[in-house]
Each structure stands twice: as C-alpha cells, then as structure tokens.
Amino acid sequence: MFTLTHNLKRLSVAWAIAMACGLAGAAPVQPGQPLPALQLKNQHDQAWQVTPQTRLVIFAAGRKASNLVMEVLAPQPAGFLGSRHAVYLADMSRMPGFVTRTFAMPALREQKFEVGVSLDEKTLSDWPREDDAVTLIRLENGRVVSHEYVRTDAQLRAALGL
Template sequence: MTPRGTLRPRLAAALLALIAPLAATAATLEAGAPLPPLALEDQHGKAVTLGAGTRLVIFAADKAASDLINEVLAAQPDGVLTRLGAVYLADISGMPALVTRMFALPTLRAMPFAVGLGRDAAQLADLPRRKGAATLLRIDAGRIAGVDHATSPERLRQALGLGSPP
C-alpha cells in the first residue's frame, strides 16, 4: 500500500508521459507558416526538394486525392509541374509495402511527372488535408501564402490555372 502523498506525483508523471507525445506532434501548417524542409524521394528514387522556385505544393493525403491529381496532371503536356513552379507530394505511408512495390510504384513510374512520396507518416504529417481532396499550398518567399482544397477535376484545374481539359 502506498502512502496517499506519493500517489499524486506518480499519477501526474503517468499523465504527463501520455500527453507529452501528443503535444510534440506537428501542428497543421497554415497561411503565414514557413514551408518546412522535406527529404523525400520520387517514384524513381530521385530526391524531391522544396526550393526557392517552389510556388505551389500539390498534396494527396489519400487515394481519392491522388487519383484526382493524377487525372488532372496526366491530361496536361509534359513539364506542367515545372511551368507551375509546383511540387507534387503524396502520403503513401498507410499503404502496405507489398501493394506499394507491386502496384503503386509501377503505376507511378508510368506517370510523366515526379511525385514525392511520403513513406513515413511523420514526413508529411503537418500538411493540411481533407478526406478525398487535393490540397494546394500556395508559396511566397518560402512561406505558405494560402491553403486550398479541390474535390473535383474542374475545381483542381481552376485552382492550378489550367482551364478546361485539353
């Protein structure tokens, strides 16, 4: 039996141990926040960076968003991401490794544009996301100038300034 005076410090320490990891998780980025450095590879194993020329980050947090972005970008002429000053990132951390190797990577390698792949959930955890929506982060001088979400090909083309399908 423990004395009553020692129970409270132990309980407080246990609660702190449970809460500390939650406080340490990254907050979702918003307008005005600096663009965080990222160390990702694309579907071909090449480094993907967010450099000084990056004006737009297009982010897919789930398969529906990825399918939407792929549909819109695949219909564009080669070099669309470069012309837009854009980097496309996809969170594939929840995908089983076998599915990634056998299905996702071969499909992605056939795409005419690079996709930075977040294989670890922590890599892209602070990017804003909505289920089934493509996230667009507008970048100005290394800071997030605006956040937008698109749930349809028309809305995504409009947000990217691409107009009607070719």
C-alpha cells in the same frame, strides 16, 4: 502562502507557454510560416524537394485525392508542373508496402511528371488534409501563403490555370 500561490501562477504561465509552443509545432504548415523542409525521394528513388521557386504544392494524402490529381495531371505534357511552379507530393505512408511496391510505384514511374513520395507515417502527419480532398498549399518565397482543399477536377484545373 504567497510563495505557493506565486509559484503556481508561474507554473501555470510556463505550462501555457509550453502548450502554445507545442501546438505551434504540431501544425507546421501555417500561413506566414516557412514550409517545413522535407527530405523525400521521387517515384524514381531520386532526391525530391520543394524549391524556393515553388508557388504551389499539390498534396494528396488518400486514394481519392491521388486519383483526382492523376486524372488532371496525366494528360498534361512533360514539364507542365514546372511551368506553373508547382510540385506534386503524395503521402503513401498508409498504403500497405506490398501494394506500394507492386502497383503504386510502378504506375507512378510511368508518369511524365515528378512525384514526391512520403512513405513514413510521421513525415507529413501534421500537414493539412481533409478526407477525399487534395490540399493545395500556396507559397511565396518558401513561406506558406494559404492552403485550401479541392474535391473536383474542375477545381484542381482552375487552380492550375487549365
């Protein structure tokens, strides 16, 4: 009896540890943790990355969020994001392929700023997001300091120092 009870307790502890590790892996963008490495391309099909100098990741995972980012960034001069140690990352994985190829990517190629593009549904699935909001992920030396959600051009402009 003692052995069975003891083994069940050990199994319970092991299960709890495994679950905790699984949950930690399910949300990789957490304060204090390094930002997960990404192997993505930009709108010109060139390698794109978040560099160690990056201080802000502007992450859009839906149409409204993308439109908000475009509204704020489109009028800015070339080099604007770099001057603020910021990058723009768009999750376009839920967009139909035909729409992505025919409309979205050609429109992005016309922009003066670089956009990291994710077309794989799993790549950014655990990244923090809220409906109709842009996620701002603040970094320091490649580690996540915080993340917040913005829904208005005034909030995004303020975050970019405009």
